[in-house]
Amino acid sequence: MLTITDAQINAWMALLLWPFMRIFGLFLADPFFSSGSISVTVRVGFTLLLTVLIAPVLPAMPNVPVLSAVGIMIAVNQMIIGLMIGMAMRLVFSAVEMAGHVAGLQMGLGFASFFDPQHNTSVPVLAQFLSLMTTLLFLAMNGHLIVLRTLIESFTQMPPTAEPLSARPLMLLVNQGAIIFTVGLQLSMPVVGSLLVTNLAVGVMTRASPQLNIFAIGFPIMLMxxxxxxxxxxxxxxxxxxxxxxxxxxxxxxxxLGLPPGAR
Known part of the structure; x- marks a missing residue:
């Protein structure tokens, strides 16, 4: 007669629940998988499918009851780790969007914006263009597969544990947010530099010919x-x-690798 013990049921639940939480955390924060065009039902289903596929190759889970205070804390930790992995990729997309914001503002297209359902806000048209182009390049370079591979490798680098997480990775993620400004300015620098020279040229033209209508010719020149x-x-x-x-x-x-349990 086949008998199933509580320990076996708990082990099966732990094998699926904790990886599920980390994967779902990624899908909540990653700019591609969290797109508004992907319904929550599809995301949950794909998360469950991916969890079942990778569960046999994952490290051993902690021998902790899933429905206990420690088990719930482990689940929360896995969600946080997944959110951090997804947020790191969101910073990349935000850096490109920042380049579009800066370039569009210098070109005089700061007022040209429309509602973006993915961000639920008005986005400048140039920033949206660069964001869509980055998404297409991301898919062409198999970036979505790279993100999933990075997520799966994280289970080996930082397996689920009952120990509390360190605050160090959060600080690393906060510091990594600086790429939004550094990379964004670097990507927009060719446009900003050329427009700076154009502004200087238009200023010289205005000083040389005061009757020149700067508002009539300045905007078309800057846009061109x-x-x-x-x-x-x-x-x-x-x-x-x-x-x-x-x-x-x-x-x-x-x-x-900077997530050793209990390290400060």
Whole structure:
């Protein structure tokens, strides 16, 4: 007669529940998997499917009752780890969107915005364009598979444990947020630099010919130079996105290795 003990049931639940929480945390924060075009039902179903597929190769789970205070704390920790992994990729997309914000503002397109259902806010059209292009490059470079591989490797680097998490990875993630401004400015620098030279030229023209209507010719010139500079810099975007994805994997690996239980 087949008998199933409480310990076996708890082991099966732990094998699925805790990895499920980490994977679902990633799907809540990652800019691609958390897209508004993907319903919650699909996300939950895909999370469950991925959990079942990778469960046999995961490290041994802690011998802790799932429905206990410690078990719930482990589940919360797994959710936090998944959110951090997804948030690290969101910083990459935010950096590109920042480049669009800065370039669009310099080109005079700061007022050209529309409602973005994915962000639930008004987004400048140039930032939305760069965001969509980054998403396409992300998929073309199998970035979604890289994110999933990084997530699965995190179970080996930082397996579920009953020990409390360190505050160090959160600080690393906060410090990593600086790439939104540094990378965003670097990506927008060709457009900003060309428009700065254009502004100086228009200023000289205005001083040389005061009767020149700066408002009539300034905006078309700035828009034309800005669009031309953006067109010339677009071929370099695939390489930049590849560098950002490589930097993402290195950062997540470092963040997971910097997650020793109880380390401060």
């Amino acid at each position: 130079i800005g669009m031309g500079s953006l067109y010339l810099t677009l071929p370099a975007m695939p390489h930049q996105v590849q560098l950002l994805i490589d930097g993402y994997t290195r950062f997540v690996n470092a963040m997971m």
